[in-house]
Amino acid sequence: MGTWIFLIIIIAIVFWAISAYNTLIRMKGETQNAWKQIDVQLKRRHDLIPNLVEAVKGAMEFEKETLESVIQARNQAVKIQADASPTGGVQALASAEAALGAALSRLNVVVERYPDLKATTNVGQLQEELTSTENRVAFARQLYNDTATTYNVKQQQFPWNLIAGFARAEQVELWEITDEAERAVPKVDLSMKPKDE
Amino acid sequence: MSAAGNLFEQQRANRRRSAVLVAVFVAFFAWVGFGGDLAYYLFTLDVEDGAYRHTVPWMGLVTTAIGIVMAWIAWQRGPKQVLWATGAWQLLDPNTLEEKQLVNVVEEMAIASGLPKPKVWVVPDRDPNAFATGIKERDAHVAVTEGLMKSLSRDELQAVVAHEMAHIRNHDMKLMTLLAALVGVIALMSDGALRMMRFGTFGGRRGGGSRGGGGGGKKGGGAGALAVIVLVLWLVTLILAPLISRLLALGVSRKREFLADATAAQFTRNPGALADALRKIEDAAAPTKAIKRGTAHLCIADPLGRRLTGKEGFLATAFATHPPMAVRIARLKAMAYEYEKTGVIPEEV
Numbered sequence: 293m294g295t296w297i298f299l300i301i302i303i304a305i306v307f308w309a310i311s312a313y314n315t316l317i318r319m320k321g322e323t324q325n326a327w328k329q330i331d332v333q334l335k336r337r338h339d340l341i342p343n344l345v346e347a348v349k350g351a352m353e354f355e356k357e358t359l360e361s362v363i364q365a366r367n368q369a370v371k372i373q374a375d376a377s378p379t380g381g382v383q384a385l386a387s388a389e390a391a392l393g394a395a396l397s398r399l400n401v402v403v404e405r406y407p408d409l410k411a412t413t414n415v416g417q418l419q420e421e422l423t424s425t426e427n428r429v430a431f432a433r434q435l436y437n438d439t440a441t442t443y444n445v446k447q448q449q450f451p452w453n454l455i456a457g458f459a460r461a462e463q464v465e466l467w468e469i470t471d472e473a474e475r476a477v478p479k480v481d482l483s484m485k486p487k488d489e
Numbered sequence: 490m491s492a493a494g495n496l497f498e499q500q501r502a503n504r505r506r507s508a509v510l511v512a513v514f515v516a517f518f519a520w521v522g523f524g525g526d527l528a529y530y531l532f533t534l535d536v537e538d539g540a541y542r543h544t545v546p547w548m549g550l551v552t553t554a555i556g557i558v559m560a561w562i563a564w565q566r567g568p569k570q571v572l573w574a575t576g577a578w579q580l581l582d583p584n585t586l587e588e589k590q591l592v593n594v595v596e597e598m599a600i601a602s603g604l605p606k607p608k609v610w611v612v613p614d615r616d617p618n619a620f621a622t623g624i625k626e627r628d629a630h631v632a633v634t635e636g637l638m639k640s641l642s643r644d645e646l647q648a649v650v651a652h653e654m655a656h657i658r659n660h661d662m663k664l665m666t667l668l669a670a671l672v673g674v675i676a677l678m679s680d681g682a683l684r685m686m687r688f689g690t691f692g693g694r695r696g697g698g699s700r701g702g703g704g705g706g707k708k709g710g711g712a713g714a715l716a717v718i719v720l721v722l723w724l725v726t727l728i729l730a731p732l733i734s735r736l737l738a739l740g741v742s743r744k745r746e747f748l749a750d751a752t753a754a755q756f757t758r759n760p761g762a763l764a765d766a767l768r769k770i771e772d773a774a775a776p777t778k779a780i781k782r783g784t785a786h787l788c789i790a791d792p793l794g795r796r797l798t799g800k801e802g803f804l805a806t807a808f809a810t811h812p813p814m815a816v817r818i819a820r821l822k823a824m825a826y827e828y829e830k831t832g833v834i835p836e837e838v
Contacts, residue, residue, distance in 0.1 A: 326603070420589055420590055421593075424594075428600055431598075431756075432600050435603055
């Protein structure tokens, strides 16, 4: 009788371990998936910027500095993105992208000063694209952070932490916003409405 | 996340409800047929030899088959039916800035919710409203009216789309699409059966039961009484079915509006925008003409312009497809306040 109970307990533990292992693997996959989504959206953002700069360049000869800083921030972000992954370099990428975001909103403020420029539909479309891209990055980041937090917490909790080693679960970095100002206003508003600041 | 438990529970509950709905629907058709057969059989039990005796329940077999086919069609074609009924056209190639914006907003919300991108439809109607339909997550549809695109700001449009995506993720739209398709069929069915009754399918036979009861003694009398009971039950079901199915549709949809509002706030992290959007939609509440009674419960706001959504109280609550707008807005405002204070979207207010 005793051996039977012992056996049943062993079997129950084995079953639990298998399902816990699978849960951790699934969550790892989800985290990587969410990261890929960020990657896609960042690439979209980086690809859009040369077009935007091209469209406004002609009318903004004397705002070279603003344009330069956007292009520089973009190139920096592209470089850092190349070797960032959930387990390393997330924070560096986050701050590079935050810098790019800041440069873009400066550019947007400048564009607002040129009513003629804004009136051309091309720029209007590009601004909508930019707004959407900023939102996509923000939402991809939000999904990644939620997924990654769940994953991080799970693998530390007892008794899942016993299995974490087998499942090669590692703590992943969150995409944290370093800029306090951006934290206060989570969405970059680049819509065509005039801002009352 | 804490929201996940609630979500999976909701998804499971919705799957179960969808299955129950289809089962009840087929059972209703079976009852309409077999109940009729039973009453007919009992009435013709004691007729003289040579007269027609109803022994093969062909009515039941036919109606059950029809019920199964109808449920299958609703499953397969429900979303298309719903979209077709509103005259919506699919936005494939966005040209204007507004259309581009709509497509972008839908893609953004697909990212935020982690769902595949749904197809985008535009309903040619000036009243602002929106709905989601579809049976599978992979084949979901979000439709908004032209009025919605015109009157809402980008953030508000995003909030409304988020609300619709929330219906998709909570598996509400499957249940609600099936309801929309099946409630319509039940109304037709009950109408048709009652009309057939009036033609007197049973009228001529009614005497047969009592005549048989007189001659056959105790057993025959029991059959006659039973037949009357079955017939009455059968009639009552037919008369009440449309009303019950409508109340069911309404009850099912009211509860999930609150949850969809909360989930939308999780997606956008901007509950205030949804509150503003709901206010604008409510203020413009002329009836959305393109959207008929059968699909009302799918929409973000009651499209029929019934003022019931403005009231609270038992009757208003039982017959409204949506909870009172003021309550929804108040809840969202409370969420916005909480979010501003703590930086966390509360799951429930």
